[in-house]
Amino acid sequence: EEEIYAEFVEETLGNLIKYDQENGTDYLKILTAYFENECSIINTAKSLYCHKNTMTYKINKIKEVLGYEILDNENRMKIMVSIYIMKMGTGRY
Numbered sequence: 001e002e003e004i005y006a007e008f009v010e011e012t013l014g015n016l017i018k019y020d021q022e023n024g025t026d027y028l029k030i031l032t033a034y035f036e037n038e039c040s041i042i043n044t045a046k047s048l049y050c051h052k053n054t055m056t057y058k059i060n061k062i063k064e065v066l067g068y069e070i071l072d073n074e075n076r077m078k079i080m081v082s083i084y085i086m087k088m089g090t091g092r093y
Contacts (some may be wrong), residue, residue: 008081008085009082009086011074011080012079012082013083013086015065015066016028016031016062016065016066017085019065025060027061029063030044030048030062031062031079031083032046033047035076039058039076041056
């Protein structure tokens with residue numbers, strides 16, 4: 001049921017997706033890279049070719065936009081599933 005997947009992604013990452021669209025940012029890409037790099041600021045910064053302080057700022061901004069702690073176990077799992085859904089093309093985004 002693809003509709004459920006889209007709703008799940010919207011509930012989990014909708015604020016970030018909208019923020020990126022409205023502000024021309026790439027925070028969803030950064031969040032995806034962050035999780036692909038085991039939630040390591042240093043490894044994510046290296047993979048995206050930016051300074052670790054810049055990456056720390058951007059991760060904190062992502063947390064602010066989403067309105068929840070991204071490393072909380074339940075939230076972390078929801079984010080990872082949402083990213084997977086989007087990669088599989090079953091979400092609206």
